[in-house]
Amino acid sequence: MRICFVGDSMVNGTGDPAYLGWVGRVLHDERKRRAELTGYNLGIRRAQSDQIRARWQAEVGCRLPAEFEGRVVFSFGANDAVQQIAPAETLDHTEAILSEARARWPVLMIGVVPLPDEEVRTRIRTLDKAFASLCDRLDVPYLSVFDGLMATPTWLDEARAGDGAHPGAGGYGRMAELVLGSDIWRRWMAR
Amino acid sequence: MRICFVGDSMVNGTGDPAYLGWVGRVLHDERKRRAELTGYNLGIRRAQSDQIRARWQAEVGCRLPAEFEGRVVFSFGANDAVQQIAPAETLDHTEAILSEARARWPVLMIGVVPLPDEEVRTRIRTLDKAFASLCDRLDVPYLSVFDGLMATPTWLDEARAGDGAHPGAGGYGRMAELVLGSDIWRRWMAR
Numbered sequence: 001m002r003i004c005f006v007g008d009s010m011v012n013g014t015g016d017p018a019y020l021g022w023v024g025r026v027l028h029d030e031r032k033r034r035a036e037l038t039g040y041n042l043g044i045r046r047a048q049s050d051q052i053r054a055r056w057q058a059e060v061g062c063r064l065p066a067e068f069e070g071r072v073v074f075s076f077g078a079n080d081a082v083q084q085i086a087p088a089e090t091l092d093h094t095e096a097i098l099s100e101a102r103a104r105w106p107v108l109m110i111g112v113v114p115l116p117d118e119e120v121r122t123r124i125r126t127l128d129k130a131f132a133s134l135c136d137r138l139d140v141p142y143l144s145v146f147d148g149l150m151a152t153p154t155w156l157d158e159a160r161a162g163d164g165a166h167p168g169a170g171g172y173g174r175m176a177e178l179v180l181g182s183d184i185w186r187r188w189m190a191r
Numbered sequence: 192m193r194i195c196f197v198g199d200s201m202v203n204g205t206g207d208p209a210y211l212g213w214v215g216r217v218l219h220d221e222r223k224r225r226a227e228l229t230g231y232n233l234g235i236r237r238a239q240s241d242q243i244r245a246r247w248q249a250e251v252g253c254r255l256p257a258e259f260e261g262r263v264v265f266s267f268g269a270n271d272a273v274q275q276i277a278p279a280e281t282l283d284h285t286e287a288i289l290s291e292a293r294a295r296w297p298v299l300m301i302g303v304v305p306l307p308d309e310e311v312r313t314r315i316r317t318l319d320k321a322f323a324s325l326c327d328r329l330d331v332p333y334l335s336v337f338d339g340l341m342a343t344p345t346w347l348d349e350a351r352a353g354d355g356a357h358p359g360a361g362g363y364g365r366m367a368e369l370v371l372g373s374d375i376w377r378r379w380m381a382r
Binding site: 002012014017018019020024027028031036038039040041044045046051055058059062063065 | 193203205208209210211215218219222229230231232235236237242246249250253254256354
């Protein structure tokens, strides 16, 4: 199985001194269950939904040839909230991305992550709920991680101690645990 | 600094249970010297030089915005040797890639890696020498790793024990050591 992870700096794992991020940690753990698992990390710093819409098909298309089982995980939204993109616009781009992707591959969306800035975080919370509704309508599984990352201080504390936005190994490790421990991920991987 | 690593499955780190590959290990070590270092892994399984020529500009362009220091590392060639692409054709694609890349970013090419199959490996050795000449002519630093990876049995032994092509953590660790320990890498990073 080959999985493309498409998104922003949080997908890239920016700030993680181990250069794994949550994506690398999830792949590492999943390998216990399937040795043949290739991951493609397509997270780009500052990526907003319109930019992801413009690039994801070309980048995923050449990584998931039809003869191998391919899947796509999307995770973005924080940069839209930072840049105060109207939620309707973010949702429009996201609907286009998910609709096109799910026609070709099994798709999972993983929720937008909290940032230390309170105003931005309020917009992120709104986006998280809107993404959940959108994904429900499109029949795409949505794994919200916002509450899980806010339940312990690790994510925001590391972000504040770092560059003000990105956590370190502890925060990314916590996010990987949230993904790996969720029924939504388990069911999606077992499909 | 943001570095794009463009190439094939060996760049992706396919087969490494740690999901770091040599790229992740090099980034992890470099972080000791510069905390602000982002890596983008653009290695794709089975990628040949013509496919890399077709995609690298779009993928690197959106990852290296002009306002941040960006660099590009290329490493490929084994799949051209497997598919018996005429060396002149591989070199033509490689010259086009390197010429265009070096006009915009500092560029380093890291040599093609050995495979267990002896006939393929002979073609890889030829390509390695041809890449060295080409890079010399184009004034692009070239770091050959072929002899270094053949000097100990780890790389080929792990490849044989794995899927027949890709090493495991030991081989990728050895390749990272070769890169990090080379004057070519050190000088390029200090530029």
